[in-house]
Amino acid sequence: MKIADLITWFEEWANPTWCESWDNCGWQVEPGVLQAEARVLVCLTPTLAVMKEAIAVKANLIFAHHPLIFNPPKSLCTGEAMGDMVKLAFTQNIGIYSAHTNFDQxxxxxxxxxxxxxxxxxxxxxxxxxxxxxxxxxxxxxxxxxxxxxxxxxxxxxxxxxxxxxxxxxxxxxxxxxxxxxxxxxxxxxxxxxxxxxxxxxxxxxxxxxxxxxxxxxxxxxxxxxxxERPACDRLVQKFKSLNLNWVELSQKDEDFRQFLL
The missing domain is CATH 3.40.1390.30 (NIF3 (NGG1p interacting factor 3)-like)
Structure with a gap:
């Protein structure tokens, strides 16, 4: 299944127009991958660690719950997380797509x-x-x-x-x-x-x-x-697998961003 067809299927189920006004659902970065056979890495949050994982497994789409971009950035700079993510997305030809408050419903x-x-x-x-x-x-x-x-x-x-x-x-x-x-x-x-x-x-x-x-x-x-929220990402992987994609897996580099002393 091509990436364009996968996104069409998904948006018929969870329409991005349903997202809240403060939200940013849909394409975060689309570097020209729509006609490629989908190799999808599903994650909760798109981070540099997830991007490096996507490169390692030769994924061409990061399908995330949380958006990469909430507010329009004033700049994109090398050495900053968002700038490096966008740079890698274009140089490695990896799309980043977000399903947030539409997926919640x-x-x-x-x-x-x-x-x-x-x-x-x-x-x-x-x-x-x-x-x-x-x-x-x-x-x-x-x-x-x-x-x-x-x-x-x-x-x-x-x-x-x-x-x-x-x-x-x-x-x-x-x-x-x-x-x-x-x-x-x-x-x-x-x-x-x-x-x-x-x-x-x-x-x-x-x-x-x-x-x-x-x-x-x-x-x-x-x-x-x-x-x-992570369990729903795992469920999304199972739904994508039912579509017989070329390749789809759940990210192993997703982060909780919190640590607790035992």
């Missing part, structure tokens, strides 16, 4: 994959946007789990370096309804509350957001940005 996107991992039933978006799609997912645990069992499942499935949850939570409390949203989902806490969820799995939550959630009866669970 779709079935088998970032939130939907989390709901599947937790085996949630009767799933619906936290914030609907169009015809059953939207941001986040909320659903029921059947059977219900204790909070301790839910946390253990999240730790086992997502393997975050740290798992943070609301203060003074009763670990023996039965949890029957859970909301999930991969990446920075603290802005959706009020929406999660409206779904009657007892627990909300997301990332990048601040100190007082844990307090506010606790005070409103919602158990906030922060598993980290990387751990909550």
């Amino acid at each position: 779709v079935n088998d996107g970032t939130a939907d994959v989390l709901a599947q991992i937790l085996n949630l039933h009767a799933v619906s978006p936290i914030v609907p946007t169009q015809s059953g799609l939207g941001y986040g997912r909320v659903g029921n645990l059947e059977p219900s789990l204790t909070l301790q069992a839910l946390l253990t499942q999240i730790q086992s499935q997502l393997q975050p370096p740290k798992l943070i949850f609301s203060p003074a939570a009763n670990l023996e409390q039965q949890i029957a309804r859970v909301a999930v949203l991969g990446g920075s989902g603290a802005g959706f806490i009020s929406a999660a509350l409206k779904t009657k969820a007892q627990a909300y799995l997301t990332a990048d939550c601040k100190f007082h957001q844990f307090q506010e959630s606790r005070d409103q009866g919602l158990i906030l669970i922060d598993a980290g940005h990387y751990a909550t």
